[in-house]
Amino acid sequence: MTFWTAARRVFDLSLGEMLWSRRTIFMALVVGGPVLLAVIMRIVEAFGLPALRVNGQRVQGMQVFGVMIWMLFLRFIVPVLGVFYGTALMADEVEDKTITYLFTRPIPRGAVLVGKYLAYLVCTALVVLPSVMIVYFLVVPFGQIPGTFRHLVTDLGLLGLGLAAYGAVFAFVGAAFKRPLVIGLVFAFGWEQVALALPGYLKQFTLAFYLQALVPHAMPQEGVVSLLQGLFREAPGAWTAMGWLAVYVVSFLYLAARVVERREYVLEQ
Amino acid sequence: MTKKTRNFVLASGAILAVGLTTGLVASFMGLPVSVFSRAAGPDELQYVPADAAVVAYADVRQVMNSEFRERFRRIEPDTRERDEFERQTGVNIEEDIHSVVAAVMPRPEGDRARGPEQSILVLARGRFEQGRIERLALDHGGTVEQYNGATLVTTRDEHTDAPEMALGFLAADLIAFGTYDAIKNAVDAGRGAANVASNTDLMRQIGELDGSSAWAVGRFDTLTRSARLPNELQERLPALTWFSVSGHVNGGVRGVFKAEARDEEAAQNMRDVLQGFLALGRLQAGSNPAVRQMIDSLQLSGEGTSITLGFSVPTEVLDALEALAQAHQGAAVPRP
Numbered sequence: 181m182t183f184w185t186a187a188r189r190v191f192d193l194s195l196g197e198m199l200w201s202r203r204t205i206f207m208a209l210v211v212g213g214p215v216l217l218a219v220i221m222r223i224v225e226a227f228g229l230p231a232l233r234v235n236g237q238r239v240q241g242m243q244v245f246g247v248m249i250w251m252l253f254l255r256f257i258v259p260v261l262g263v264f265y266g267t268a269l270m271a272d273e274v275e276d277k278t279i280t281y282l283f284t285r286p287i288p289r290g291a292v293l294v295g296k297y298l299a300y301l302v303c304t305a306l307v308v309l310p311s312v313m314i315v316y317f318l319v320v321p322f323g324q325i326p327g328t329f330r331h332l333v334t335d336l337g338l339l340g341l342g343l344a345a346y347g348a349v350f351a352f353v354g355a356a357f358k359r360p361l362v363i364g365l366v367f368a369f370g371w372e373q374v375a376l377a378l379p380g381y382l383k384q385f386t387l388a389f390y391l392q393a394l395v396p397h398a399m400p401q402e403g404v405v406s407l408l409q410g411l412f413r414e415a416p417g418a419w420t421a422m423g424w425l426a427v428y429v430v431s432f433l434y435l436a437a438r439v440v441e442r443r444e445y446v447l448e449q
Numbered sequence: 450m451t452k453k454t455r456n457f458v459l460a461s462g463a464i465l466a467v468g469l470t471t472g473l474v475a476s477f478m479g480l481p482v483s484v485f486s487r488a489a490g491p492d493e494l495q496y497v498p499a500d501a502a503v504v505a506y507a508d509v510r511q512v513m514n515s516e517f518r519e520r521f522r523r524i525e526p527d528t529r530e531r532d533e534f535e536r537q538t539g540v541n542i543e544e545d546i547h548s549v550v551a552a553v554m555p556r557p558e559g560d561r562a563r564g565p566e567q568s569i570l571v572l573a574r575g576r577f578e579q580g581r582i583e584r585l586a587l588d589h590g591g592t593v594e595q596y597n598g599a600t601l602v603t604t605r606d607e608h609t610d611a612p613e614m615a616l617g618f619l620a621a622d623l624i625a626f627g628t629y630d631a632i633k634n635a636v637d638a639g640r641g642a643a644n645v646a647s648n649t650d651l652m653r654q655i656g657e658l659d660g661s662s663a664w665a666v667g668r669f670d671t672l673t674r675s676a677r678l679p680n681e682l683q684e685r686l687p688a689l690t691w692f693s694v695s696g697h698v699n700g701g702v703r704g705v706f707k708a709e710a711r712d713e714e715a716a717q718n719m720r721d722v723l724q725g726f727l728a729l730g731r732l733q734a735g736s737n738p739a740v741r742q743m744i745d746s747l748q749l750s751g752e753g754t755s756i757t758l759g760f761s762v763p764t765e766v767l768d769a770l771e772a773l774a775q776a777h778q779g780a781a782v783p784r785p
Contacts, residue, residue: 329472
């Protein structure tokens, strides 16, 4: 069986498992938050009241959507899903002691990881992207859709890229380290936040640095961290950012597959 | 893949497909807003032709019931003209008019004869006695005719006898005032011809202003082209495309002026000029706390091609103005 045929078989098997696991309930809750906020906002607007005011001025729907994409989805939901799903790709099989069944099949070990990674990507995209679509149509007035639709398409692509990049990095973490969840959380909510706020080249070792360069909305300036990030912001060009994110995806996926190929997983009795 | 998983994939895919298709159709073919929800802006917009360069709206009831209006009522010298208007037409402007929409149409290329007043269309919603107004018009040499289901009361040119200005009864509670052609166009727009709701760019701007007591939005470049300004002056005007002003009236007046420049450089120049005026205003305000407060309320912002200037006239400033007006009135009345 070729590498990609094997990966497709693992993908078929894993997609259903991932979609109907307890983790999906967590994902639905996380992704349901912005949808709930958007519904509340829509109801308030339906009564003729402005849902959000800043300095007495009504905040427009597209601005609210931009902040939601930036603050909720890119800075929180995508890294969280990446951490929880990415680190669990191999770790769950080890924990459940089912990895033996996969490794005794006549397929390349790396195909197991790649198949599972693709299942993660489809699973999270199938939940996150429709929720973004729903939020967009709830928050942005219909009259503004023609002028803002390209931002939505960019956002959807960006979220897909973010899920792919975080998933690849955390798939490697899950395959290579013990206690991958802790390492993943420290990376996403410790290292990335600190490195982005520091001047110098350190921010280039974060995924958020490249993702924020692609965001079509203005970066919100509320909060000390955002202000600091604004001060030291050196956004790379769009093609550079996409190139680096692609490099991250391919490199970490390759490294993760290599680790899975070579590592001896010792199951605790 | 199990049936349950396949159904989930199909449902998610369907949401994405429907959203993307709707957005694509809206982007390339324009979005009939009313299909999904109430269109932005007041219902009267359906009578405004699609090529309107400027559209303005005022919620007359809200303004008339505000504390702001109450202040001006106190210092109003007399109401004789308003009373005479009510006696003749039966319309009490303060109580019978609910809202007003005005639109300015661009002057056709090469039309140098048409004055600016001939490009204006005014739509008023409220309580009107159609029979009384028609009788009044006939008494003054006007004519009454039917056009596409609407009654038009028309005045005629003394020399050519051609229809000049007109008043159209578009619905039981809606009248339109303007030139004869403008009223006919308004009737046609309301009966299915292209109206401003199909003007996606303008509706986008109006959608952002919905909820204000009064607003105006329009294309600055179209307006300056129609204004027949000398070339030298046109070249010195700021390179703006869209502008909008919206305000909320209650005890004071709070509003925001927004403009979109042709490019980022023009926007930055405009912001710099406004910033200079604000600095000058602060210098001139000196120790007058009311003026100082008003100047301080001006907030300039914007990024890219947008320019935003928020302003507020607080009650303290209105108190000062009211005192000034009362002092002026007191001085004007001769002592016995």
